[in-house]
Amino acid sequence: xxxxxxxxxxxxxxxxxxxxxxxxxxxxxxxxxxxxxxxxxxxxxxxxxxxxxxxxxxxxxxxxxxxxxxxxxxxxxxxxxxxxxxxxxxxxxxxxxxxxxxxxxxxxxxxxxxxxxxxxxxxxxxxxxxxxxxxxxxxxxxxxxxxxxxxxxxxxxxxxxxxxxxxxxxxxxxxxxxxxxxxxxxxxxxxxxxxxxxxxxxxxxxxxxxxxxxxxxxxxxxxxxxxxxxxxxxxxxxxxxxxxxxxxxxxxxxxxxxxxxxxxxxxxxxxxxxxxxxxxxxxxxxxxxxxxxxxxxxxxxxxxxxxxxxxxxxxxxxxxxxxxxxxxxxxxxxxxxxxxxxxxxxxxxxxxxxxxxxxxxxxxxxxxxxxxxxxxxxxxxxxxxxxxxxxxxxxxxxxxxxxxxxxxxxxxxxxxxxxxxxxxxxxxxxxxxxxxxxxxxxxxxxxxxxxxxxxxxxxxxxx
Ligand SMILES: Cc1ncc(COP(=O)(O)O)c(C=O)c1O
Numbered sequence: 001x002x003x004x005x006x007x008x009x010x011x012x013x014x015x016x017x018x019x020x021x022x023x024x025x026x027x028x029x030x031x032x033x034x035x036x037x038x039x040x041x042x043x044x045x046x047x048x049x050x051x052x053x054x055x056x057x058x059x060x061x062x063x064x065x066x067x068x069x070x071x072x073x074x075x076x077x078x079x080x081x082x083x084x085x086x087x088x089x090x091x092x093x094x095x096x097x098x099x100x101x102x103x104x105x106x107x108x109x110x111x112x113x114x115x116x117x118x119x120x121x122x123x124x125x126x127x128x129x130x131x132x133x134x135x136x137x138x139x140x141x142x143x144x145x146x147x148x149x150x151x152x153x154x155x156x157x158x159x160x161x162x163x164x165x166x167x168x169x170x171x172x173x174x175x176x177x178x179x180x181x182x183x184x185x186x187x188x189x190x191x192x193x194x195x196x197x198x199x200x201x202x203x204x205x206x207x208x209x210x211x212x213x214x215x216x217x218x219x220x221x222x223x224x225x226x227x228x229x230x231x232x233x234x235x236x237x238x239x240x241x242x243x244x245x246x247x248x249x250x251x252x253x254x255x256x257x258x259x260x261x262x263x264x265x266x267x268x269x270x271x272x273x274x275x276x277x278x279x280x281x282x283x284x285x286x287x288x289x290x291x292x293x294x295x296x297x298x299x300x301x302x303x304x305x306x307x308x309x310x311x312x313x314x315x316x317x318x319x320x321x322x323x324x325x326x327x328x329x330x331x332x333x334x335x336x337x338x339x340x341x342x343x344x345x346x347x348x349x350x351x352x353x354x355x356x357x358x359x360x361x362x363x364x365x366x367x368x369x370x371x372x373x374x375x376x377x378x379x380x381x382x383x384x385x386x387x388x389x390x391x392x393x394x395x396x397x398x399x400x401x402x403x404x405x406x407x408x409x410x411x412x413x414x415x416x417x418x419x420x421x422x423x424x425x426x427x428x429x430x431x432x433x434x435x436x437x438x439x440x441x442x443x444x445x446x447x448x449x450x451x452x453x454x455x456x457x458x459x460x461x462x463x
Contacts (some may be wrong), residue, residue, distance in 0.1 A: 006148040007439060008401045011056040016041045018055065047074030049419030060405035061425045065415035068256050068368065069281035071177025072334060073343050079285045079324045086320035095313055098320035105122030106326035107291055113262045113273045117293025118302065119314040123255035126278035126292040127218065131156050133276065134216035135247045136306045137298045146197045147175060148381020150225040151218060151253050155184045160194035161226055162411060166385045184428040196225060198231060198379040200238045207246045216249040221266035224256040226381045227372055228364020228413045236270045252277040259283050259329050262366050287321030334418045341426060342366030348430035356437055370413045384411065391440055398436030404429045
């Protein structure tokens with residue numbers, strides 16, 4: 001058993017110093033709540049391919065890939081050179097350039113079912129506009145969303161997203177609307193109906209009761225914010241049939257899965273044609289490109305009948321990045337490489353886990369997968385609570401000190417990029433995982449031994 005003193009330690013002096021400076025100006029020391037980890041907050045210097053370096057000079061195999069967008073690799077010269085060339089001609093006109101037209105043509109071409117699309121800057125804006133469109137098209141107000149699914153930070157999306165304590169979601173038979181933080185008007189929250197993933201019977205009952213008032217179901221095809229929990233066999237097919245039966249629109253939130261699971265995203269992967277979809281992340285290799293689109297009949301409510309705008313919507317940098325990234329995804333075997341590399345990494349981890357005798361399941365798709373320490377296959381967000389996420393968190397944090405960086409929160413999947421195939425990233429990640437798992441299990445064993453020794457001392461009479 002390795003002693004804790006043998007554990008590698010990360011240099012963190014500069015990051016700690018920057019954190020102390022940052023918290024004076026940025027709440028929590030970062031520009032997003034999801035990046036604030038107190039004294040452990042990470043401050044980056046640079047990235048190249050599948051690697052990143054923090055400002056203390058620590059190098060990591062990047063398994064976060066910026067929460068998913070960097071599908072090709074950091075600093076991909078094919079994309080960056082194109083963006084650079086375009087941006088020298090001016091970045092923001094709030095008028096339309098040909099790249100914007102080309103980017104949306106590519107979204108239509110790659111998905112094969114999107115007839116029309118518009119660019120936004122973020123996934124948040126994309127899902128927000130889709131909800132508005134669905135309401136406008138159907139004349140109904142309510143939107144069904146699944147517990148544990150994240151669709152961005154607008155008020156309509158921050159309902160029943162990702163509490164640690166499942167009791168906050170209400171009774172399993174009667175889920176409540178759980179707002180994430182203060183400031184979301186009750187009237188807004190009341191338009192959102194939380195549902196449970198992989199549970200068609202419950203949805204049918206809901207539609208029978210309230211279908212006349214439901215404009216759309218928004219669904220991320222897998223639970224991308226719960227380690228990529230997968231749909232059960234037939235779930236998406238039945239959901240599609242059910243929405244059609246009740247005249248309810250289906251919105252696929254492909255912000256994470258789009259141009260990643262397949263060229264045509266999760267819609268292609270699962271063989272589903274939704275009515276509307278949001279895209280972001282992989283469509284711009286890390287540049288802030290996003291889009292929403294769908295059937296012509298619905299999208300044609302723009303521009304006259306439904307509002308959509310944005311000073312930076314379709315800006316030069318985003319449009320150029322989207323054109324080049326989508327062309328690469330269409331014309332090269334980048335995605336096949338990403339998928340094969342993900343499978344190779346899973347094979348390496350599987351070997352380590354089987355050897356360690358730990359109960360686990362892989363969740364998600366090889367390009368974006370999670371590892372759940374559990375006997376039972378998770379089918380919905382509530383199941384995350386029954387996994388050994390304390391063990392996962394210890395492994396993930398341990399990996400940072402060993403040169404590989406998954407998200408420290410067990411709910412976020414590992415993301416693969418094309419560049420991971422170009423060097424020894426997979427081997428390094430497996431080695432870091434193996435050593436971290438062993439250390440975490442050793443710590444557990446030590447704690448358990450400590451507790452029983454203490455127990456023996458405090459109850460010397462036994463019995
Ligand atoms: C499925 C999904 N939808 C929407 C969003 C919001 O996208 P953005 O962060 O670009 O606003 C995210 C972000 O992670 C996401 O994963």
